[in-house]
Amino acid sequence: xxxxxxxxxxxxxxxxxxxxxxxxxxxxxxxxxxxxxxxxxxxxxxxxxxxxxxxxxxxxxxxxxxxxxxxxxxxxxxxxxxxxxxxxxxxxxxxxxxxxxxxxxxxxxxxxxxxxxxxx
Ligand code: 5GP
Ligand code: ZN
Numbered sequence: 514x515x516x517x518x519x520x521x522x523x524x525x526x527x528x529x530x531x532x533x534x535x536x537x538x539x540x541x542x543x544x545x546x547x548x549x550x551x552x553x554x555x556x557x558x559x560x561x562x563x564x565x566x567x568x569x570x571x572x573x574x575x576x577x578x579x580x581x582x583x584x585x586x587x588x589x590x591x592x593x594x595x596x597x598x599x600x601x602x603x604x605x606x607x608x609x610x611x612x613x614x615x616x617x618x619x620x621x622x623x624x625x626x627x628x629x630x631x632x633x
Contacts, residue, residue, distance in 0.1 A: 516561045521612035525559045535586055539575055542586050542617075551620030552592040556582055563611045565602045576613075583617050592619030597627075 516522045523529040524543065531543035534554055545553040558575045562568055568576060580598070587596040596619030601608040618624065 519612050550618045550623040552590045554617040556615040562613045579615050
């Protein structure tokens with residue numbers, strides 16, 4: 514459950530401070546410490562799940578809940594005209610914190626294309 518080495522578990526436990534945007538029995542949201550846009554929230558399950566690769570059917574409820582929270586929190590933060598959800602996963606996805614989180618990123622006209630368009 515609580516991984517003592519996990520920075521987001523420590524935030525859930527109140528051992529590391531955060532700018533909280535939401536908390537309920539299963540989920541929490543707080544402002545990213547290095548925001549990439551005027552609105553940059555991290556929405557996490559309280560229970561430690563390291564990456565999307567580690568999610569199981571038992572996690573369908575909480576993962577759905579995080580997604581349903583995203584637009585509510587985005588709107589509450591002033592991103593009512595669109596936002597982006599990003600879940601970096603694993604090495605190639607450049608996931609830095611090994612506790613599943615949705616980035617909710619927005620703000621007026623701050624988002625560029627999803628990724629630079631190259632040749633594939
Ligand atoms: P990842 O690369 O794993 O998808 O994103 C991790 C995010 O967590 C980064 O955007 C980083 O700025 C943020 N972050 C890392 N440590 C902390 C922290 O202690 N507090 C907060 N609020 N955000 C953090
Ligand atoms: Zn954790």
